[in-house]
Amino acid sequence: MNQEQVKDFCMRYLIATDCHILEKDPAYVKVKLSPEADKDLTGRSYYWSFVERTGAEPETMSFIFVFDPESRKPPEPQGRGTTQGRAPLVAPAPNDEPLKKGDSILERYFGITPMIPQQGRMIEETISFGSRRLDQMFAAAHAKGSYLQLFEEAPPVQRGSGISHSYTTWLGVNFKVEFTCDMRREELHSLGICMSTGEIVANFQQLMCERVLSPRMPAHCQLRDVISLETAVQQLEAHLERVLAQADYAWALSARERMSEEVTRIHSYYGDLLTNLAAEQKEEMQAQYTRRQQEIEWQYQPRVEVHAMNCGWFHLLD
Amino acid sequence: MFNPTTDIIRPINELVNVHFNRDWCVELAARSSRNGPWDQWELARLGVEAMESRLVHSFDQLQCLPHLPHLTPMPHQIDTARRVLYEMRGRAILADEVGLGKTIEAGLILKEYIIRGLVRKVLILVPASLVLQWVRELNQKFGIQATAQKKEYMWTQVDIVIASMDTAKRDPHRSIVLSQEYDMLIIDEAHKLKNSKTSNYIFVNQIRKKYCLLLTATPVQNDLGELYNLITMLKPGQLGGQGQFQADYVVDKRVPKNEVLLQQELSKVMIRNRRSDGGIEFTRRHVRNIPLSLSAEEQALYQGVTDFVKGRYRDAGSDAGSMLSMVTLQREVCSSRDAVFLTLVNLFKKTPEDSPYRPQIWELVNLIKQITANTKAEKAMELILSLGPKEKVIVFTEYRATQEYLMKFFKDHGLAAVSYRGGMNRGKKDWMMDIFRNRAQIMIATEAGGEGINLQFCHNMINFDLPWNPMRVEQRIGRVHRLGQQSDVFIYNLCTLGTIEEHIVSLLHEKINMFELVIGDLDTILERMEEQSTLESRLQKIILESQNDDEIREHLHSIGTAFHDTRSRIQPPPVFSEVEREVHP
Numbered sequence: 001m002n003q004e005q006v007k008d009f010c011m012r013y014l015i016a017t018d019c020h021i022l023e024k025d026p027a028y029v030k031v032k033l034s035p036e037a038d039k040d041l042t043g044r045s046y047y048w049s050f051v052e053r054t055g056a057e058p059e060t061m062s063f064i065f066v067f068d069p070e071s072r073k074p075p076e077p078q079g080r081g082t083t084q085g086r087a088p089l090v091a092p093a094p095n096d097e098p099l100k101k102g103d104s105i106l107e108r109y110f111g112i113t114p115m116i117p118q119q120g121r122m123i124e125e126t127i128s129f130g131s132r133r134l135d136q137m138f139a140a141a142h143a144k145g146s147y148l149q150l151f152e153e154a155p156p157v158q159r160g161s162g163i164s165h166s167y168t169t170w171l172g173v174n175f176k177v178e179f180t181c182d183m184r185r186e187e188l189h190s191l192g193i194c195m196s197t198g199e200i201v202a203n204f205q206q207l208m209c210e211r212v213l214s215p216r217m218p219a220h221c222q223l224r225d226v227i228s229l230e231t232a233v234q235q236l237e238a239h240l241e242r243v244l245a246q247a248d249y250a251w252a253l254s255a256r257e258r259m260s261e262e263v264t265r266i267h268s269y270y271g272d273l274l275t276n277l278a279a280e281q282k283e284e285m286q287a288q289y290t291r292r293q294q295e296i297e298w299q300y301q302p303r304v305e306v307h308a309m310n311c312g313w314f315h316l317l318d
Numbered sequence: 319m320f321n322p323t324t325d326i327i328r329p330i331n332e333l334v335n336v337h338f339n340r341d342w343c344v345e346l347a348a349r350s351s352r353n354g355p356w357d358q359w360e361l362a363r364l365g366v367e368a369m370e371s372r373l374v375h376s377f378d379q380l381q382c383l384p385h386l387p388h389l390t391p392m393p394h395q396i397d398t399a400r401r402v403l404y405e406m407r408g409r410a411i412l413a414d415e416v417g418l419g420k421t422i423e424a425g426l427i428l429k430e431y432i433i434r435g436l437v438r439k440v441l442i443l444v445p446a447s448l449v450l451q452w453v454r455e456l457n458q459k460f461g462i463q464a465t466a467q468k469k470e471y472m473w474t475q476v477d478i479v480i481a482s483m484d485t486a487k488r489d490p491h492r493s494i495v496l497s498q499e500y501d502m503l504i505i506d507e508a509h510k511l512k513n514s515k516t517s518n519y520i521f522v523n524q525i526r527k528k529y530c531l532l533l534t535a536t537p538v539q540n541d542l543g544e545l546y547n548l549i550t551m552l553k554p555g556q557l558g559g560q561g562q563f564q565a566d567y568v569v570d571k572r573v574p575k576n577e578v579l580l581q582q583e584l585s586k587v588m589i590r591n592r593r594s595d596g597g598i599e600f601t602r603r604h605v606r607n608i609p610l611s612l613s614a615e616e617q618a619l620y621q622g623v624t625d626f627v628k629g630r631y632r633d634a635g636s637d638a639g640s641m642l643s644m645v646t647l648q649r650e651v652c653s654s655r656d657a658v659f660l661t662l663v664n665l666f667k668k669t670p671e672d673s674p675y676r677p678q679i680w681e682l683v684n685l686i687k688q689i690t691a692n693t694k695a696e697k698a699m700e701l702i703l704s705l706g707p708k709e710k711v712i713v714f715t716e717y718r719a720t721q722e723y724l725m726k727f728f729k730d731h732g733l734a735a736v737s738y739r740g741g742m743n744r745g746k747k748d749w750m751m752d753i754f755r756n757r758a759q760i761m762i763a764t765e766a767g768g769e770g771i772n773l774q775f776c777h778n779m780i781n782f783d784l785p786w787n788p789m790r791v792e793q794r795i796g797r798v799h800r801l802g803q804q805s806d807v808f809i810y811n812l813c814t815l816g817t818i819e820e821h822i823v824s825l826l827h828e829k830i831n832m833f834e835l836v837i838g839d840l841d842t843i844l845e846r847m848e849e850q851s852t853l854e855s856r857l858q859k860i861i862l863e864s865q866n867d868d869e870i871r872e873h874l875h876s877i878g879t880a881f882h883d884t885r886s887r888i889q890p891p892p893v894f895s896e897v898e899r900e901v902h903p
Contacts, residue, residue: 001371009364016360109745111453111466129371130385132461138368145362146342147349173342174366179377182407182529184434186374190366205366213359229347237326237338245330251377252333258407262553269555272562291526292554298499299408299528302334308342309369310362313350 001129007067013137027068033060040140064124148312150213167315169195171232172204174309181255181302193232195225252302259300382429389459394591399426408529409552413590416535417800425460437501444506446482487521499526508532512544602806607813610697619685620651642858652819653783655689657717695727710776712761735760774802781811786854829878846884
């Protein structure tokens, strides 16, 4: 993600979670979080459980998320030298001051200062790829966009005309495939399966992004599935398996070689040791040997793991 | 029958199985039957975009660098991370020389594994004084949410825990740690694990771990047996069994054989980067001696103390052994009257009441009372003022009494100073450092050891007095002149003329040239030189036994010569030359 994409992502997240945008600038955004976003981003679970139990009016936090720190820098005071001693024309709002680093009792105890949730304080942060705040937005988007039920919207002319539309239901799943040994590579497979014909389509996510989808179930909507969820899942997995079988597995071969090399080495090491040990020491050494064997397998064993990142029902107009 | 709750594991080919996780089917079925709740399409789209942006497309391309907006690692650090990831496969000894950034290397490796989803649960064991520093570095530089272990529940509930070895190996912590599996184990100052009989070694050996990094600046290169133990902890059998190792590689515990083969084996598990002479990553050091003359009263005290010490030495039948510490009195006079006063009072108390020394000591105390000003402190203040109010300065002294005197002296003159000493607990030390960083211009420290203080934000150092142990001088310099120091470093040695201090400054600065020495060479040289007795006690002996200044000068000159001889003789053991690589940024 470049900085432009980061900004786009961040803005869309804030809007999707109903945050109140106070000020928008190419270089930054000033925002008062919605309760939902506050729970995602500020780590104040204790505060929120307090609000929920007591019914107190929640006070969400406000941030300035900076996307372009260079142009966000406050402008140099003009006519330096002449204004010396005079108060600046615009006093900086005390709230805008970023938290002073390295100077709190918490930091002395924990090494870092967890964000101090102070009411009404405006916290300024640079958002970039890899920054903690963006990671939190990533995680929130993932956690809150996992299970979907969406209907394709009919073109406006046809809406309200009393005509009922028939829909075909698709099950869409974004599979994350992990090729793992002591290293890992990942692939994303976005698949959709038609619940009436069993047809499977790749790049399903992208196809869906091109359509107008709504969570509202239209009136007079008729839904009819032929195949069951079970069958659909099995067919998706079988399809994916065929695709995965085509991948290159040289990495797995070399991982197996590394593994057997290690196994051979510790076999000869512990083999020698164990023969020369007294019985009482043997037990601990044998345990160590077993532990080490398990560690090697844990480390090197090549495997492919498939998880669904998100999935949902897509009811598309015929 | 299809059961959506059971994950499916099937072989794809003869090498790997594919594992289909089916948790999602269960949840989807449940939400379908309840008709909800359903998530937002926009968030789902964002979620997929986020995942795509972080998808790891390749096995062997370093992923972590774009994730690290606050860090620009140096080439040797990136190179080290690559080798550990792709050649050593996550089990390695990082043995860079001090100051080349082993923590950065470990952080890069850890970050890479976290991004790839290969590491979640991490245990980092470091000396107690370094726990918070590690927490800070990993959080601030790497965005890795590491936490200092403070409460028992943290062992199990926090993913990345930093603790001291001493805590972790004690029950109840020990049994919790040993009951868990760690995706990664990192041990700083790992040379403490060189002995396989110690409780530390046995404990660490029992921890279940997938990847493991051992960090040490002292790669136990003097003793092959210790090196063997360290490597065996990482990869048992890498150097064969104990007996085989002895037979194959060891002539004497410090003398290896089959060096080429041993080199090859070592370079599979160990990386040692060395600082190249004059590498540009280090700023320059400027050393200046500030000569000053004692006031008449101070000179009188110095003379009095010197005569007293010589007298005691003569009375003791020129037996230097018990008298060496008496030289301290002379050194203290050069620092402050407060320092020598304290020692004299203690000496007075220890002296029998009928001893003829008692009146002599009392006389010296009377001389102290004549002194109204501290020439050196005034000189130091003059120097600090000339640097300007924005320049941070660290002042080192050997004596607690001097430290307290200076605190008061600077305060009386309106200069903000904080103190720092070994006896402070960890929290207080960190606090003092924070105040120095943010508010105070001056730090007055009696202790330079204890790896905990990093003062890269300060580049002026005043040696109010000098330790006679060159390693301690080295440690002082290392606090400010290290990686991350942006400016040239200025070192000022205050030097009282006509005293033993003048001799010592000249030995350390001019003869040994230690202020310009490359860190890391010194300990090796000293180890060779100090086989019989420490340099410090040799110096004391010279001061005590010499009849006059010329004699002292002659002795010190020969020490300087011996130092240079040793230095030129020292080559790193050939076995390490392959593993070590010079850093040329």
